[in-house]
Amino acid sequence: MDGQSNARQDSVLRMRLFVAGNEPNSRMARDTLERICREHLQGRFELEVVDVLEDFKAALGENVLVAPTLVIYEPSSQMRVVGSLCDPSRLLKLLGIRGEEAGR
Amino acid sequence: MPTSQVGRQFKEPGAKALPKLSTYIRGLDEILSGGLPQGRTTLLSGEPGSGKTVLGLEMLYRAALNGEPGILLSFEESPQELRQNAATMGFDLPGLEAEGKLFLLEGRIEHRSIVEGSFGLEPLMAIISGKAREMGAKRVMLDALDVLLALMEEPLRVRAELHFLADWLSNSGLTSLMTLKPRQAGAGRAFQDFFYSMSDCVLLLDARVLNQVTTRRLRVLKYRGSDFGRNEYPFVITSCGIRTIPITAFRLLHKPFGERLPSGVERLDGLLGGGFFRGSCVLLAGEPGTGKTLLASGFVEETCRRGERVLYVSFEESEEALVSNVSSAGIDLATPGKEGLLRFLTAMPESKGAEEHLMEVVELVEEFGPRHVVVDAISACQRMGGQQAAFDFLMRLLNFLKGQGITILLVNQTSGSKAQLEISGNGISSMIDTVVFFSYVHGDGETNRAIQVLKSRCSAHSNQLRECVITDQGIKVMEPYSGPGGVLTGTARKLQEAKDAQATRRMEAEIHLREMEVARLEALLEAEKARLKAQIEQAQWDLERLRAERERAHRETAERLSLREEGVRSGIHEAPGD
Numbered sequence: 246m247d248g249q250s251n252a253r254q255d256s257v258l259r260m261r262l263f264v265a266g267n268e269p270n271s272r273m274a275r276d277t278l279e280r281i282c283r284e285h286l287q288g289r290f291e292l293e294v295v296d297v298l299e300d301f302k303a304a305l306g307e308n309v310l311v312a313p314t315l316v317i318y319e320p321s322s323q324m325r326v327v328g329s330l331c332d333p334s335r336l337l338k339l340l341g342i343r344g345e346e347a348g349r
Numbered sequence: 350m351p352t353s354q355v356g357r358q359f360k361e362p363g364a365k366a367l368p369k370l371s372t373y374i375r376g377l378d379e380i381l382s383g384g385l386p387q388g389r390t391t392l393l394s395g396e397p398g399s400g401k402t403v404l405g406l407e408m409l410y411r412a413a414l415n416g417e418p419g420i421l422l423s424f425e426e427s428p429q430e431l432r433q434n435a436a437t438m439g440f441d442l443p444g445l446e447a448e449g450k451l452f453l454l455e456g457r458i459e460h461r462s463i464v465e466g467s468f469g470l471e472p473l474m475a476i477i478s479g480k481a482r483e484m485g486a487k488r489v490m491l492d493a494l495d496v497l498l499a500l501m502e503e504p505l506r507v508r509a510e511l512h513f514l515a516d517w518l519s520n521s522g523l524t525s526l527m528t529l530k531p532r533q534a535g536a537g538r539a540f541q542d543f544f545y546s547m548s549d550c551v552l553l554l555d556a557r558v559l560n561q562v563t564t565r566r567l568r569v570l571k572y573r574g575s576d577f578g579r580n581e582y583p584f585v586i587t588s589c590g591i592r593t594i595p596i597t598a599f600r601l602l603h604k605p606f607g608e609r610l611p612s613g614v615e616r617l618d619g620l621l622g623g624g625f626f627r628g629s630c631v632l633l634a635g636e637p638g639t640g641k642t643l644l645a646s647g648f649v650e651e652t653c654r655r656g657e658r659v660l661y662v663s664f665e666e667s668e669e670a671l672v673s674n675v676s677s678a679g680i681d682l683a684t685p686g687k688e689g690l691l692r693f694l695t696a697m698p699e700s701k702g703a704e705e706h707l708m709e710v711v712e713l714v715e716e717f718g719p720r721h722v723v724v725d726a727i728s729a730c731q732r733m734g735g736q737q738a739a740f741d742f743l744m745r746l747l748n749f750l751k752g753q754g755i756t757i758l759l760v761n762q763t764s765g766s767k768a769q770l771e772i773s774g775n776g777i778s779s780m781i782d783t784v785v786f787f788s789y790v791h792g793d794g795e796t797n798r799a800i801q802v803l804k805s806r807c808s809a810h811s812n813q814l815r816e817c818v819i820t821d822q823g824i825k826v827m828e829p830y831s832g833p834g835g836v837l838t839g840t841a842r843k844l845q846e847a848k849d850a851q852a853t854r855r856m857e858a859e860i861h862l863r864e865m866e867v868a869r870l871e872a873l874l875e876a877e878k879a880r881l882k883a884q885i886e887q888a889q890w891d892l893e894r895l896r897a898e899r900e901r902a903h904r905e906t907a908e909r910l911s912l913r914e915e916g917v918r919s920g921i922h923e924a925p926g927d
Contacts, residue, residue, distance in 0.1 A: 265471030274466070297472040301479030308455050310473040310497070314462075325459055327500075329466030339463065 256320035258290040258340065265312040266298045270329040274313035277330045285342050367574045370488070370524050373411030374404070376593035380569060380578040385526075386549045389573075390518055393528045394544075395554030400565055400586055401528040403438075404554065405490045406431065407590045408526065410440045413450040418486040420452045420477055425493035428453035438590050449484050456497065464500055470510055474517050481523060490526040498540060507540050515547040549573040562702045562734035567593060583741060585704040592708040604628050604754035606782075613647035616826035620802045620815065621783065627720075629806070630747060630757040630780055635787025639798050640817060640824050641760045642666075644785070645723045646675040646682055647823045648758060652721055653685030660719040661693045662710055664729035668693040679822040692717050698732035703742040706733060711749055722750055725760040727777075740777065747780045782806040790816075800826055 262278055264271035275294060282290045297304040297312055307316060315326040321341070330336050369384035378384045385391050385408075393401040402423070409419040423431060431453060432442045445451035454476065477489055501507045518525050527548070532538045545551055551570040556563055565584050569577040584593035607627030611618055618624045625631050625648070633641040649659045661682075663671055671693070672682045685691035694713055696706065714722065724746070730739035743759075750757050759781070784804040789796045800817040816827040 263472060265469060265475070268469055268471060270467045270469060297475045301472070301475040304472040305454075305476050305480070308459075310456060310458070310470065310476070311468040312471045313468060314472070325462040327458070327462050327464050328468045331466040335465060339465075 256289070258286060258317065259319040260290065261293045261295055261307070261316045261318070263295050263297055263304055263307070263309045263312050263314045263316070266296055268312065271313045274315065274328070274330040277333055277336060278315065281333060281336060281340070281342075285337070286340075369575075370412070370417070371415075372408050373415060374407060374591050374593065376582070376584070377567075377591075380567070380582055380593070381550070381572065382576045382578075385524055386573070386575065387524050388519070388522050389549040390515070390525045390527060390547060391550040391552065392544055392548035393526060393552050393554060394531050394541075394570075395528075396556070397530060399554040399556050400584070400591065401554055402426065402431075402492050403434070403586055404552075404591055405492060405526045405528055406435060407438070407440070409451065409488055409490050410435065410442065410445070411590075412488055413445045416450075417488060418450045418452075418484045419488035419490065420454060420480055420484075420486050421490045421492065422454040422456045422473070422477065423492040424456035424458075424496040427457065428455055438586075438588060440590070452480055452484060452486070454480075456492070458497065458500065464502075467501075467503075467506055470497075470514055474514070474521075477523070478521055481521070487522075487524055488526070489523045490528075492528050493530070494527055495529055495540065504540075508543060511540060511543050511547065545570070550575075559734050559738070562699065562738065564702045564704065564734065564738070583702075583704040585702065585708050587705065587708050587712070589712075592704075592711070603748075603751040607754070610648075610756065611651055612644070613651035614644065614817075614824050614826055616815070616828070617644075617785070617800065617802075617824075620800075620813065620826070621785075621805055625756065625758075625783060627756055628751070628754040629782040630751065630759065631783040631785065632759045632761055632781045633785050633787070634761040634763050636789055637762055639787035639789065640800075640819055641762070641787055642671070642725055643675060643678050643680065643819060643824050644787075645725060645758050645760055646671075646680045649682060649691060649721070649723060650680050650685065653688070653690040656690065657721065658717065658719040659685070659691050659721045659723065660710075660713060660717060661691060661723045661725070663693060663695045663725050664698045664732075665726055667695055677821070678819055678824075692719070698729045701733075703730070703733040703738040706730075707742050707745055710746060714750070714753070714755070719755065721756040721758070723758040723760070726762045727759045728762040743777050744780070747777060751780070787817075800824075 260278075262275060264275055278292065282292055295303045297309065304310075307314075309316070311327055313327075313329060315330065317324045317326070317340070324339075326336070326339060366383075368387040369381070370387050371384045372378055372381065393405055395401045402425075406421065409421055413419050421431070426434070435442045442451060442453065446453065456473075480486065481489065498507050498510070501510065527544065529541060529544050531553075532541050548571075550572045553568045553570050554565070556565045558564075565586070566581045567584050568581045569579070582593050584591055606629050609618075609624040610627050611624045612621065633644055635641050645661075649661060652659055661671070666674070668686075672686070675682055682691060686693070692713065694710060696709070698706070710722075724743075727739070727743055730742050733739060733742055747757060781804070783802070783806065786801045786803045788799050788801070790799045798817050798819070799814050801814045818825050818827065
């Protein structure tokens with residue numbers, strides 16, 4: 246249990262968030278994600294935000310048809326979260342950040 | 350291949366024609382009065398398996414082949430599955446993809462995706478418009494968008510998203526196709542209604558099973574700003590895609606008849622007033638075994654001998670059986686077959702629906718280009734799914750063939766006493782120009798075949814019932830026997846002919862006898878005349894003699910008296926008493 250959480254804490258989260266300009270769902274997802282990264286993942290994340298309206302080829306390359314879409318590449322096998330990420334605690338769970346860590 | 354009869358002529362004069370794009374599906378442009386509404390959305394709605402995806406895919410594929418690039422976004426099937434399915438119909442999607450004329454986009458959301466809150470379709474639209482710009486695409490197809498929308502839990506959200514999509518599509522300038530499975534109830538029902546209202550043209554597709562045969566049908570539910578065919582149109586998915594031939598959109602474009610063609614039976618030509626007309630539709634009707642197929646085969650042989658192509662559609666016998674059966678009657682269909690002048694299309698009627706049969710014939714006619722087509726037998730067409738199926742098949746086939754000026758020989762098997770009612774065959778009598786009716790004539794312990802021309806448009810023809818016999822040189826129509834005993838056939842005919850001959854001979858003898866009698870009487874008369882004449886002469890002679898005698902007697906008496914008187918007067922008496 247401890248070993249696992251340590252491993253998580255040591256690993257770096259590599260993510261891409263596909264947004265559609267300033268569309269409200271996209272803005273909400275971006276805000277939520279950036280806040281969590283700031284608060285819980287200091288130095289342990291790489292986040293690229295892609296605006297599909299500017300770069301459709303990136304969306305095409307990842308086969309992203311809806312926005313916002315969060316694609317997590319590492320550390321676990323690829324995972325996708327679709328939607329406005331309106332519930333930060335669910336997002337924390339999905340990112341594998343423990344409850345106590347979240348409360349710290 | 351797009352048809353030439355694009356429906357612009359249906360427009361009111363002066364009305365601004367709605368710009369349309371060809372569907373490139375045979376028959377569909379006619380139903381849609383020209384094609385799909387350009388720059389607008391067309392919805393293909395139907396249950397799973399009704400052919401929505403195939404129809405959309407084929408439209409996109411054929412448009413791409415014709416230089417109009419397109420994008421296909423499928424939310425249900427992967428691009429690889431689409432490529433494989435398309436290949437079964439001979440569509441080479443990878444080829445077009447390589448040329449940049451077609452783009453297949455994976456629309457399936459990865460199944461491990463986690464939904465957290467609301468989302469929108471902007472990336473989808475961005476990809477489509479970006480790709481469309483890149484490749485110059487004018488058409489896009491969104492296949493099974495409802496699958497994606499089902500991920501949105503709130504109906505309001507779905508509505509908003511669809512509104513947004515509809516607006517975006519109508520501003521994109523793309524001509525779009527969407528497919529949708531109809532929903533009777535629930536949340537799906539709401540976006541079905543919205544799909545219907547956002548689409549300018551809605552096509553309903555379905556596949557239903559009638560008498561154990563699946564029939565696919567297509568109907569236009571609505572078409573804003575355009576006329577359209579309002580019926581249900583059967584269609585088929587063949588090995589080369591979708592085909593439809595609407596009955597009512599077909600105008601009657603029958604070609605006029607050409608010259609007379611020999612039927613292959615010399616005396617039948619006489620009854621027909623010179624043979625069958627080129628381009629006419631001839632029905633050979635009659636009971637089983639009366640010689641219909643033989644007559645048709647004889648015509649085929651005769652026609653191929655002149656170097657013309659014939660297609661023989663057989664629903665009753667295999668090619669081998671047919672060729673061998675007619676060869677025993679001296680008809681050679683093997684040679685024209687080898688020379689490539691004769692092609693056979695044989696099928697069990699129940700093996701598929703009427704439309705598929707029709708398409709098969711139509712495609713072979715277009716490929717092979719026959720001048721004459723035999724359908725043997727139209728009575729078997731009922732097995733394609735009933736009376737209506739047979740009618741659909743025949744009506745459209747005849748229309749098509751007549752439009753091409755192809756001569757048609759239909760064989761129809763009738764049975765028993767209702768034969769006269771059945772001969773017109775499946776309610777298509779208005780399409781038939783000539784009817785040759787075969788029947789059996791029973792009597793005197795045997796059955797014989799008889800042939801009669803019952804109808805022959807634009808032609809004088811004999812109504813005589815003639816005996817026909819099947820010889821080892823095909824069918825022979827006999828000279829009419831129309832003596833006092835009516836039309837006779839077979840042995841009865843021979844007996845009657847013998848009887849007639851006998852009667853004739855008896856008559857001759859009688860006449861001869863009477864002539865002799867007359868001669869005898871005349872001779873008798875002459876003899877009597879001679880005898881009487883002799884008697885008369887004798888009597889006359891006697892009379893003369895008597896008269897002469899009487900004369901002489903008178904004279905002598907007179908002389909004696911005068912002498913006596915003289916002596917008295919002179920006084921010289923001879924001594925009295927000397």
